[in-house]
Amino acid sequence: MKILKLKFKNINSLVGENEIDFTNPVFTNEGLFAITGKTGAGKSSILDAICLALYGRTPRVKITGSENHVLTRGQSDCYAEITFEVGGYLWKSSWKQELTRTGNLKPVSRQIADVRDHIIADQIHSCDTKIIEIIGLTFEQFTKVIMLAQGSFAAFLEAEKNNKGELLEQITGTEIYAEISQKVYERTKSEKEKLEKILIEQGAIKILSSEEIHNYGEQKKGIEHEKKQVEDTINALNEALNWHQSFNELQKQIGNTKEHLPGMKETLNGENQKLENAKKSFSDVKNELITQEPIFKKTRELDVKIEEKLTALKPINNELNTTSIKLENLKLELSKINKQLDESKEIESAIRKWSIENKIYETLNSSYAVIEKDGRTLVEMSHEIQVLKEQKESLENKINTQNEQLTRANENCYSVDSLLSTKISLLSSKKDDLKNVLEGKELSDLQKTKETISELGIELKSLKETEESLRLHKAELDGLDTSIQAGKERLIKLKEREKNRQDAIANYQSKIHLLEENINLTKAFQSLADHRNELEDGKPCPLCGSLEHPFSDGEIPVMGEKEQELHQLKNKLTKLNQESLEVVKSVAKISADLTNSENNRTRVKYLIQQKQESKDGLLSNIKKLDIYHTLPLGNLNPEVLTEILTNLRNQYNKMDARIKKHETETKEINHLRDVEIPNLQKQSEQAKDIQKDLKANIKLTEQTLKDKSDILSQKVLKYSVEDNKLKLELQKYKASNIEELQFRKDEWEKNQNDLKNIREKIDVLKNSISQKEYERETQNKIYEAELKKQQNINTELDKLTMQRQEIFGNKSVEEVESQLKFSLEQCENAKNHIENQVKDIESQINKFEAVLAEKNKELVELQGKKKTDKSTENLDAELLISKSKLHELSQSIGAINQTLETNQENIKSNEKKIKEKEKQQNIYNTWAKLNELIGSSDGKKYRNFAQALTFEHLTHLSNLQLQKMSDRYLLRQTGDVSNPFELSVIDKFQNNEERTAQNLSGGEKFIVSLALALGLASMAGKNMSIDTMFVDEGFGTLDSDYLDIALNTLSNLQNEGKIIGVISHLNELKERIATHIEIIPSGGGHSKIQLTY
Incomplete structure (x- = not known):
């Protein structure tokens, strides 16, 4: 590409x-x-x-x-x-x-x-x-190929061992391997935590035994039977209370109806009187409206005629206004135009006067071009003279500068030679110092010891954290054991107290039963008073056959004391039942707390086991790393570990300082040998060459200065002659320079144009005045004709207005008529409203009388259905006691149901947790195997493996690029498995001498880093x-x-x-x-x- x-x-x-x-x-x-x-x-x-x-x-x-x-x-x-x-x-x-x-x-x-x-x-x-x-190529690949990463590889060559993997990752864009390693480690840890969580949750699930379930069922049956009896009692009490409520409500309704009837009849008489008044008002308003109809008609006819006259008058008034405005505007325009004409004549006179006074500039048009050309020639000559002066001054300055440079060059030669001697002595001294830094040991041995100390410190720090965590978990376990023991003891005490309370409840229930039978028997005795009077000692009772009659003498038990005693016993029984319910709740809460504590105890014991295993693993690693066997492995408590870590840190710092000092000294020696001393030798040669060049340049510059001075003199003489010639021409036109001459020429041309324009303007103004005079005369005639029309219509309008005033004045027909119609409508509405009210009141009276008869009949029927002779207060008190008892029984049944439902849910949850555990165990096993292969918390395990392969391939490609640039060097990968990123350079020109990348000179590092960058470009570019x-x-x-x-x-x-x-x-x-x-x-x-x- x-x-x-x-x-x-x-x-x-x-x-x-x-x-x-x-x-x-x-x-x-x-x-x-x-x-x-x-x-x-x-x-x-x-x-x-x-x-x-x-x-x-x-x-x-x-x-x-x-x-x-x-x-x-x-x-x-x-x-x-x-x-x-x-x-x-x-x-x-x-x-x-x-x-x-x-x-x-x-x-x-x-x-x-x-x-x-x-x-x-x-x-x-x-x-x-x-x-x-x-x-x-993708965007990321393209940027790595087109921008060579030479600078990044230079930093890579100088980096410490522990940082090279991270730098190579940034350069090659292989961050994905470290991310995969970390993700596998984190996923494994996450899946393990999920498995542990499932095990803890499964241990926290409590399931009831078969015996406990049976006991709860029997207890529930007894409570439900008792609840049914209480519900029947409540229903009977509610029926009796409903009868009292219905009876009272009927009596109240009958009384209210009797109170309202007299007032309603009195209201009906008043409304009948209002109806008669409303009918009279309606008749009066209707007659008034009929009387005014002919007057309304005549007034409307006059209003139509007046409106017609007003409509005809509007266009005439508009025309008069428009014409008046036009006449006024024409007057103003004529005044303005006359003023402009006078001003234009004055301007024309002034322009003609100036033309006569400046007649000399009339010929300037023909001669200006020649004079202006001469002026430009002089300006160019002046510029050339100025350039020559600047060149002369520059050459003089250059000679001075060159003389100063020659002086500095002489001083620099001496300074460079002195510094070169100093650097050679310093190089010899530093070579002697370097031998004492390592104290006779190899640098690789020191680095390996430093790495061992670092790894040992990491393991000891982890061991300290694990030991502290173990202490905390053991303390937590002791606390949980104490809490569980206290909970169990409290549970035993509560159950013993509950057993005693149940015995007391049974005792109270027995006493209540006996007392209720006694009260019923006493009531029976009181109801048989007449029969007891007929009994005789020695003769059998006709009811029971007994020959003894203990109550015939009148010693019958008193009812009030027995009932009071029964009430007190029932209150005590209710209180005991409430206390028993609270104890059941407390037992349930303590049992739940104990279950949670047992689950937490299981969790903490598991964590202690995990930490102990981690501790054993750490101790094993520490024994391997403790190569000098100086650590007290039998007594590694946190305090001792802190002291050991401090000592290790001090050892590490001392070792690191020695290694860094050796690297610094080596760099300084290489820099002196390969850079500073060769540079100073070259600078000495360059300084001598500069001395020679400066002397030759000074001589050449002096000759150039002489030539420029001669040309300048000739130019100045020619400029003087041409300048005098131009001045004579300018004086002819009374100008001091070309610019002023240009101004005079432009001023004459402007004057001639202004004279022409003002004369044309005067002619236009005269024509405009004639036109405006004609327009004014036309508008005057129009105004007079319209004014006469206006006067005729106004006369007719006055007559019509007077006739309307006589008939109806200034009043509005629509308003008066509307007001009368509105009043008529209001009267009619009032009459209809009152009629409707009378009908409504008569209807309500009839309804109230019918309701009163119906309610009296219902009251008689309700009295025949009386359920009990007890008062409402007594019924309410009995109902309150029964509802309280029902609530307590319902809560007991609810508690038992909740316990059984919770047990069923726990059984399902336990089955679900077993399946979850099996599934999660399989997932964890898979990730644990993958983690064992490539997972690590810092990502190094997989990153180092993948990057070692990448670095090996990169070294091969870089050597191919290096051979194209120079056949002197060859790269070799020298690292081991723990440190695969070390490079050495084989120098073929130095008998195949092999040096580490840290010992290369600045130029050599550039060549190597450039080869690596080209190799990376080749690798990233693939086949492109x-x-x-x-x-x-x-x-x-x-x-x-x-x-x-x-x-x-x-x-x-x-x-x-x-x-x-x-x-x-x-x-x-x-x-x-x-x-x-x-x-x-x-x-x-x-x-x-x-x-x-």
């Missing part, structure tokens, strides 16, 4: 329309070009335009339906269009977006067309699909060859020699048909790369593109 042409408008800071033709020979001949400019000027905006034209988005800026941050601030539209070649076929792809008049964004417009401009896709989704089909690429920065750390090597390396890619764009803000690149696109700031946050070559 090769980019041929790029056009874009208003992208970021690049305002206006821009076009870059990559088929121009200035790009294709060299194969290398630079994109230069200050930081923030807009260099990367060219890449944004390419991505927008192809994929409709950019790597840096997000575009949404409501936001577009690539549009240049203050502009209303932007677009990007690219022409490119793939497999010998040409394609054109474009992207465009505009603002509406109100400032809102219009929808994005995208198109893809072939070489014949035939549109093959014009919708966003179809363009996304088609561009991937044509190029063969991208022939237009860009490199962003990375040259700032290179010295002159390595910069040449880097640029030659990039330029050699032209042999493969590639064009490379180097994006940089370094001015030095402008001198080394012939073709460059320069981004130049133009103010206001905008920039422009300039192509130089």
Whole structure:
């Protein structure tokens, strides 16, 4: 894929329309070009335009339906269009977006067309699909291929071991492997938690035994039988209360009806009197309306005639007003025109006077062109003289500057040579210091020890957290054991108290039964008083046959005391039943609490087991990592672990400091040997060359200064002669310069035009005056004729108005007639209303009398159905006691039903949980196996495996690219399974010496990182060859020699048909790369593109 042409408008800071033709020979001949400019000027905006034209988005800026941050601030539209070649076929792809008049964004417009401009896709989704089909790369793949990741690989080479995997993931875009590893780990953990939750929930389900269910059933039958007896008593009490209520209500209704009847009859008499008055008022108003009808008719006839006269008068009045206004306007216009005529005559006189006084300028038209040409010639000569003076001054300044540069060059030679000697001594000293940093040990051994300490610290920290968690769970288990024991003891006490209470209830029920029988017997004795008087001692009772008659002497038990005692016993029984119900509720609550505590105890024991297993695993790992066997593994409590972790952290920091110091010293030595000292040697040679060049340049500049001085003298003499000649011509026309002469010429021409125009205006004004005089005379005649018509109609109108005043005055016929009709209607409505009220009252009296008779009859019938002699108060009291008892029994039955229903639900829930557990166990087993293979909390397990394969393939592709650039170096992957991302470089020119990537010089790192970037482009591009690429920065750390090597390396890619764009803000690149696109700031946050070559 090769980019041929790029056009874009208003992208970021690049305002206006821009076009870059990559088929121009200035790009294709060299194969290398630079994109230069200050930081923030807009260099990367060219890449944004390419991505927008192809994929409709950019790597840096997000575009949404409501936001577009690539549009240049203050502009209303932007677009990007690219022409490119793939497999010998040409394609054109474009992207465009505009603002509406109100400032809102219009929808994005995208198109893809072939070489014949035939549109093959014009919708966003179809363009996304088609561009991937044509190029063969997604947006993410394309950005990795077209923008070489040289800078990212340079950072990768210098990164620490633990950070390289993450950096390689960012560069290659293989984040998915770490995400998969983490997702598998998290899913496994989640599925395990679900399984544990199901087990805990299953343990919390309580199911009743068969014996408990049978006991609850028997208890329910007894309570239901007792409830049926209470319900029958309540129904009998309700019937008796309903009879009392019906009887009282009938008596009340009869009394109310008797109270209302006299008043209603008195109201009927009053309404009859009102009816007679209303009929008389209606008759009076009706007679008045008949009397006024002839007068209404005559008045209406006069009103019609008056209206006709007024209608005829309106157009005449309008015409008089219009004519009057026209006459007034004509008068004003004539006055204005006469005034204009006088002013125009005065202006004409003044213009003629000026023409006579300035007759000299009449010939200026013919001679002005020649004089003006001479003036321009003098201006050009003056400009040439000024340029020569500036050039002379510039050469004099240049000589002074060159002399100063020569002095500085002499000083620089001495300074560079002194610094070179100092750096050579410093290099020798640093080599001696480096030997003492590692204290005789290998760097790889120190790094391995540091990693072991780090891993040991992580395991110990996890062990500390696990130990603390174990302590908390054990404390929680002890608390639960205490709570369960206390609950069981309280439950036993409640059951013992409930047994005693049930015994008391049975005792009270027995006493109540005996007392009720006693009361009934006493009532029977009292009802047989007459029969007892006939009994005689020694003779048998006719009812029972007894020979003894204990109550015949009048010693019959008193009823009031027995009933009071019965009432007290029933109250105590009710209280005991309520207390018993509360105890049942308490027992149920304590049982539920105990069940929850048992479930929590099971859960905590399970967690303790899990933590103990985790602790054992951690201890096993710690034993493996404790290579020096210095840890007190038998006494690893949290306090000891904290102390050990502190010591390990100190050891790690000391080890890390030594390693970093060695890396720093190595870098400094390499920089001195490979960069600073060679640079200073080259600077010394350059300084001497500069001395020689400056001396030659000073001599050449002095000769150029002499030549320019001679030419300047000749120009000044010629200018003096021509200037005198021009002054004589200007004096002839009384002008000091060409501008004043031009003013005189224009002034004469303006005067002649003004004279012509004012004479034409005077003629027009005279004609206008004649026309306006004629119009005024015509309007006067019209006004007089209309005025006479107006006077005749007004005379007739006065006569008609006088006749109406005599008949009806100023009153309105419609209002008077309407008022009479309204009064008649009101009287009729009042009469009808009163008649209806009389009928209603008579009807109500008849109804009340009928109702009274019916209610009296119902009262007699109700008295014959009397149910009891008890009062309402006694019935209410008995009903309240019975309802309370019924409520208690219903609650007991409800509690038993709820217990049995809950048991059935628990049985179903337990069966469901068994199925859930089996299903979840299978799911967990599957994820646990996958987690064992690739899962980890940090994603490293699968990421390192996948990236090790990716890095191996990348190293192979990078070596292929490296051979094309230089046959000196070869890359080799040197890492192991735990650290697969280490690279070494084999230097074929140095007897195949192998060095780590950390020990490469700046130039060598650039070459290696560029090869890796090209390898990544090849890997990301798959089978698609991208022939237009860009490199962003990375040259700032290179010295002159390595910069040449880097640029030659990039330029050699032209042999493969590639064009490379180097994006940089370094001015030095402008001198080394012939073709460059320069981004130049133009103010206001905008920039422009300039192509130089």
